[in-house]
Amino acid sequence: MTTSVGVSPGPRTLAPAVHRTGWRSSLDGATTPARLRLLLAVLVLLSLAWGVLAALTANQHASAAADVVALSEPLSLDAEQIYTSLSDADATAANAFLAGGLEPAAARQRYNADLTEAAIRIEAASALVGSTAARTQLPGHLAAQASATDAAVGDDLAILSGQLPVYTDEVGTARANNRLGYPLGAAYLREASGLLRGTLLPAASDIYTRESGLLTSASGQATGLPLIVVTVVIGLGIGYVLYRSSRWLTRHTHRVVNYGLLVAVLAGLVSLVWLAAAFTIGRADLLHAQQQGSAPVQAYARAEVAALQAHADESLTLIDNKGDDTYQADYLAQKKLLGPGPGTLLAAVQAAGGNGAAADAQAWYTAHAALRQEDDSGQHSIAVQSALNGDAAAKFRQLSADLSDGINAHQAVFAASARSGRDAFTGLAAGMIVAALVMVAGCAWGLSRRLAEYR
Amino acid sequence: MVVLATFGLAVGAATAVAAPGQPAAARAPGMASAHGAAHAAASCNPEASSLRPSGPPQVTPGSFMATIRTRGYLIAGVDQSTYNFGFLNPLTEQIQGFDIDMIRAVATAIFGDADPDHLHFKAISDAQRRPDIQNGTVDIVAHTMTILCSRLKYVDFSSVYFVAGQRVLVLKNSSVRNLAGLRGQKVCATAGADSLGPIKAAKAIPVALPEFTDCLVQLQQGDVAAISTDDSILDGLKAQDPWTKLVGPRITNEPYGLAISKQHPDFVRFVNAVLQQLRTDGQWAASYARWIGPPVPKPPQAQYGG
Numbered sequence: 001m002t003t004s005v006g007v008s009p010g011p012r013t014l015a016p017a018v019h020r021t022g023w024r025s026s027l028d029g030a031t032t033p034a035r036l037r038l039l040l041a042v043l044v045l046l047s048l049a050w051g052v053l054a055a056l057t058a059n060q061h062a063s064a065a066a067d068v069v070a071l072s073e074p075l076s077l078d079a080e081q082i083y084t085s086l087s088d089a090d091a092t093a094a095n096a097f098l099a100g101g102l103e104p105a106a107a108r109q110r111y112n113a114d115l116t117e118a119a120i121r122i123e124a125a126s127a128l129v130g131s132t133a134a135r136t137q138l139p140g141h142l143a144a145q146a147s148a149t150d151a152a153v154g155d156d157l158a159i160l161s162g163q164l165p166v167y168t169d170e171v172g173t174a175r176a177n178n179r180l181g182y183p184l185g186a187a188y189l190r191e192a193s194g195l196l197r198g199t200l201l202p203a204a205s206d207i208y209t210r211e212s213g214l215l216t217s218a219s220g221q222a223t224g225l226p227l228i229v230v231t232v233v234i235g236l237g238i239g240y241v242l243y244r245s246s247r248w249l250t251r252h253t254h255r256v257v258n259y260g261l262l263v264a265v266l267a268g269l270v271s272l273v274w275l276a277a278a279f280t281i282g283r284a285d286l287l288h289a290q291q292q293g294s295a296p297v298q299a300y301a302r303a304e305v306a307a308l309q310a311h312a313d314e315s316l317t318l319i320d321n322k323g324d325d326t327y328q329a330d331y332l333a334q335k336k337l338l339g340p341g342p343g344t345l346l347a348a349v350q351a352a353g354g355n356g357a358a359a360d361a362q363a364w365y366t367a368h369a370a371l372r373q374e375d376d377s378g379q380h381s382i383a384v385q386s387a388l389n390g391d392a393a394a395k396f397r398q399l400s401a402d403l404s405d406g407i408n409a410h411q412a413v414f415a416a417s418a419r420s421g422r423d424a425f426t427g428l429a430a431g432m433i434v435a436a437l438v439m440v441a442g443c444a445w446g447l448s449r450r451l452a453e454y455r
Numbered sequence: 456m457v458v459l460a461t462f463g464l465a466v467g468a469a470t471a472v473a474a475p476g477q478p479a480a481a482r483a484p485g486m487a488s489a490h491g492a493a494h495a496a497a498s499c500n501p502e503a504s505s506l507r508p509s510g511p512p513q514v515t516p517g518s519f520m521a522t523i524r525t526r527g528y529l530i531a532g533v534d535q536s537t538y539n540f541g542f543l544n545p546l547t548e549q550i551q552g553f554d555i556d557m558i559r560a561v562a563t564a565i566f567g568d569a570d571p572d573h574l575h576f577k578a579i580s581d582a583q584r585r586p587d588i589q590n591g592t593v594d595i596v597a598h599t600m601t602i603l604c605s606r607l608k609y610v611d612f613s614s615v616y617f618v619a620g621q622r623v624l625v626l627k628n629s630s631v632r633n634l635a636g637l638r639g640q641k642v643c644a645t646a647g648a649d650s651l652g653p654i655k656a657a658k659a660i661p662v663a664l665p666e667f668t669d670c671l672v673q674l675q676q677g678d679v680a681a682i683s684t685d686d687s688i689l690d691g692l693k694a695q696d697p698w699t700k701l702v703g704p705r706i707t708n709e710p711y712g713l714a715i716s717k718q719h720p721d722f723v724r725f726v727n728a729v730l731q732q733l734r735t736d737g738q739w740a741a742s743y744a745r746w747i748g749p750p751v752p753k754p755p756q757a758q759y760g761g
Contacts, residue, residue, distance in 0.1 A: 100545035181546045182695040183536040187668030320536070326665075377575060381548045 051436020062425035094315035260446015271435035285421030293414025296352035503758035508728035538691030612712030620705025633703030643670035
């Protein structure tokens with residue numbers, strides 16, 4: 001639209017005769033139509049630049065937020081479930097072993113359910129890691145971190161799927177020997193437990209740590225301030241240029257309002273407010289998801305795993321009561337880790353609102369101490385009864401149930417908040433592009449009307 | 456020192472495998488001379504180190520037995536996973552075995568009846584046997600424990616109630632005939648067991664695990680070529696896996712004794728009186744037949760050093 005207009009003789013500008021330097025001084029000598037054409041070009045370019053910048057920013061945050069929901073969450077959840085399922089299988093197998101050949105049906109079902117859960121999660125995680133399409137959407141440095149994570153997680157999953165059958169085979173052999181009344185059964189159970197703790201759990205833990213790292217990065221990217229601040233400042237700058245331009249036009253053309261520029265300013269303002277609002281809401285949701293969701297889930301999960309390991313130790317001490325106290329020493333180590341008390345896992349659970357778990361743990365410790373007292377004074381079968389379906393068993397079930405409930409509740413908070421955070425960015429990038437196009441159209445329309453007056 | 460001396464016995468023992476349960480010195484002249492060397496070096500004779508009983512077992516006032524009777528129960532440190540000597544039977548939840556029979560006889564002699572409440576078991580590891588006796592955690596240890604001069608410095612032993620010897624357990628399809636045939640291969644024993652000495656001497660690769668059942672797991676999984684320790688223990692492993700066999704001669708002489716604190720010589724004499732009864736009234740033979748099986752040899756004759 002500007003190219004059709006030649007250099008036409010028009011009224012001289014009324015610019016004040018102030019000494020100017022650089023490009024502005026060269027403008028002083030130009031005709032008003034020339035200045036208008038230059039202004040038009042600058043405003044169109046600025047509008048387009050804003051559109052690109054705002055859309056990129058929106059896209060960056062939106063995809064990171066989507067990543068929090070769609071990628072990291074399921075995998076770290078899978079890893080957490082693999083870890084807790086395996087720990088539970090370890091504890092359940094050891095506990096059921098105490099019952100001898102007449103293994104309680106509930107224990108057998110729980111053990112089988114644990115193994116099924118672990119197998120399903122391993123498969124699901126493998127499918128997620130294998131789906132490169134999903135992960136290549138990740139922006140920038142996150143993609144590099146994701147591909148490094150994928151390689152390591154792939155190795156971990158190979159260990160898990162390869163060693164899980166070995167573990168179940170050893171537990172099966174342990175059971176078969178136990179049914180025959182052979183001490184060899186206890187040796188196989190110890191071997192199986194060692195494999196689970198020494199190989200399977202570290203692999204699951206590694207996946208969890210790496211995926212949590214990725215989740216933290218994605219969340220950080222989605223809620224990070226630098227990019228959005230720069231974008232908003234540039235947006236404000238462009239808005240200021242638009243405002244000055246309309247003032248300049250008013251002075252030079254003696255018209256109060258240029259509707260084209262007004263539309264452009266309004267479109268810019270709307271896009272800016274939308275961008276800032278979407279980011280503020282999305283950020284708040286994602287931070288909430290982290291603080292009330294994934295962080296408590298992690299705290300609960302770590303506490304649950306420590307509790308399960310201590311529970312397995314309790315059973316293994318009874319099964320393999322050699323007096324060298326390896327398993328009891330591990331029980332004490334896990335108990336110390338678990339707390340409650342400053343800096344312990346249960347302290348983190350309490351901080352997340354799980355006060356019941358700490359009381360449950362204390363009750364279990366008391367029951368466990370009574371159990372050890374009985375076993376150490378030669379009352380082995382009374383101690384076994386306590387661990388199997390007596391006081392210690394009931395107290396541990398309560399603790400385990402409280403921790404599981406906490407994980408589920410906070411997981412739900414995480415999922416809801418993260419989704420709502422992701423949804424805040426819905427349509428944002430497209431909206432930014434549309435707004436920029438409206439700005440371009442407004443500028444072009446407003447200035448071309450002025451230019452037409454010089455024909 | 457002791458390991459070297461007992462390994463020296465192997466030369467003689469290779470030709471004299473007969474009559475298990477007999478003190479090694481009575482069996483072969485070669486062994487006697489090796490034994491003499493050990494005796495001279497350590498100035499002790501493990502098989503004749505115990506205290507002579509003064510007649511049949513009697514709980515005299517003021518004795519340690521009277522203390523135990525007042526307490527209401529005897530505390531015995533036992534093994535829980537050595538099949539047929541001391542093991543927890545999952546079917547009965549009871550600790551059973553040949554060692555356990557010896558202990559039950561002691562408890563019965565103290566209390567005058569066989570009420571199981573008079574006997575408390577504490578399952579302990581090999582490494583725990585000595586400290587638990589020394590600090591009084593248990594009154595007596597029955598735990599396939601070989602009487603060694605090195606151990607006699609810290610604890611007292613009863614007279615010999617069983618004699619084992621180190622042999623080799625392999626899978627049934629193995630062509631190995633003895634420990635020497637395992638040169639360069641992995642051979643399993645428990646950590647700290649004196650069985651590791653001959654394994655190293657045979658230039659096999661020793662694999663030390665916490666328990667002998669762990670060794671059997673490794674043997675079944677093909678991770679070790681053999682297990683080598685007392686034949687009494689190997690018999691128990693073989694009973695749990697019929698696809699194994701014992702090969703080679705006895706290469707050591709392992710006289711088992713019940714360990715008691717040096718604080719309680721009266722209790723040592725009392726236990727020796729109980730053991731003497733078991734030897735003569737047929738209980739020893741009955742226990743042997745039940746846990747180890749026929750043919751039942753003569754019980755090892757008691758020899759005393761004081």
